[in-house]
Amino acid sequence: MASTSGKRCTLSIEQKLRILEALKSKTADDVAKQFNIGYSTVKKIRQNEEEIRKIVMNNGNLSRKRKRESPNEEIGEALIVWFHQMRAQNATINGPLMMEKAKQLAITLEHQDFEPSYGWLERLKSRHNIKFIKISDEQAAADHAGAEYWINNVLPGVIEGYDLNDAFNADETGLFYKAAPSGTLAVSGTHPTGGKTPKDRLTVLLLCNSTGTEKKAYVIGKFKNPRCFKKARPPLPYYSSANAWMTNWIWSDILQNFDQVLGNRKILLFADNASCHKIHETLKNIKIIFMPPNTTSLIQPLNQGIIRTVKVHYRTQVMRKMLQAVNYDTSIINYAKSIDILKALHMLKRSWFLVLPTTIQNCFRKAGFLVNDNTSDLDRM
Known part of the structure; x- marks a missing residue:
């Protein structure tokens, strides 16, 4: 079993995936030594394999280390479902629009005391690997059928x-x-x-x-x-x-x-x-x-x-x-x-x-x- 220094080590989703892959061909003891973690940590990762792979399948943030439940998880989950529905229709979604939709969902789900903050939204986006991407081309508005016919x-x-x-x-x-x-590029904390x-x-x-x-x-x-x-x-x-x-x-x-x-x-x-x-x-x-x-x-x-x-x-x-x-x-x-x-x-x-x-x-x-x-x-x- 791997020796540890006693210092707690938090693993990312990506690291846990590598451990799961290693477990396909090695014993838990060997994997623990390879990654310099405890046997119990390897065992827990194996027990949570389904949840870890579900995060990956849902395009989750692989660098995420801890799962922090939102105090209003129901609203967050409903907002993410709405977000994916809108993007499937190629709708342009930004932060303020998501905040406004979160307020509407709070009323619908009878959480009238809920007031979304930018911090809450940033954490939600991070968990679901949602990033701002600048729209820079005309192809979404193009006439694909007309182009193909021509x-x-x-x-x-x-x-x-x-x-x-x-x-x-x-x-x-x-x-x-x-x-x-x-x-x-600049050193963090400076203001060029x-x-x-x-x-x-x-x-x-x-x-x-x-x-x-x-x-x-x-x-x-x-x-x-x-x-x-x-x-x-x-x-x-x-x-x-x-x-x-x-x-x-x-x-x-x-x-x-x-x-x-x-x-x-x-x-x-x-x-x-x-x-x-x-x-x-x-x-x-x-x-x-x-x-x-x-x-x-x-x-x-x-x-x-x-x-x-x-x-x-x-x-x-x-x-x-x-x-x-x-x-x-x-x-x-x-x-x-x-x-x-x-x-x-x-x-x-x-x-x-x-x-x-x-x-x-x-x-x-x-x-x-x-x-x-x-x-x-x-x-x-």
Whole structure:
């Protein structure tokens, strides 16, 4: 039997699971020695095996050590049942909403004296492994049925007769080109402070074909003639609008210029149905195919990881330059403020260059477009 120092050792659910697994092939004495705990502790864990595994099955917090019963367990259990019902319907639930529902349940269950506190709610969330997760994508509101129908019944007829090199996608994204990290790692108990993070924004239009052999980028800012352009010519086509957003005129000008460059080559250009994408001019070589409303998060190739990859490469460059600045006693915020549009365009051009053709092919495939399967495992999304 394992020798103990007399100091009480509290085991987590995860540790108890490991002990239960060990008991499948070893005696209780051997397990006690292996985990340096008492024989009686091993015996008790074996007796409570059903309850321990039930906690795991219910997605309980594996790091939890002691089971503390809520003084109003009935309300807590009813609240958790309601929570799972609401999340099954993809409802957005936050702390204040759970507190309000707890009050309603208290009345229903005839616990009128019950008043939920944030401490009570935090303990309840911890026991049931409930954490706040920021909602950051559009897929929940997307038209899945419409997207599937378009991919299976519309797309094959549209791309028939076109080479894979001639199927393009274009989409805009916002780029906070001066953005510094919004938080920091710090020693517990300290209160880090910092300057105001710049929110300067550019709109970037990315355009590429399904094989990843052709890539173009266009940038829209607020200023018609940025002062930094006096130093050198911008490395990417630059446009301006009052709010740095895409407009009908900018979209039309980009496509007319692209149409001329194509010569007599015929291509398909897939785009979302935003009002700024409507064009009245006749294009000789470009056939624009608008995707159904509320489906682009599912079937637009650029939204399947291409835009994200470009931004990752951009942020990597910014972080490297910030680290260099810190080494020369320049604060991160001050360096971020020094990034002008010209510097941002150079980093953006480099970021777009670093996106591999196989990454683009994977994203077209993920969106439902058929492309040649010559990808590597490294680039699979």
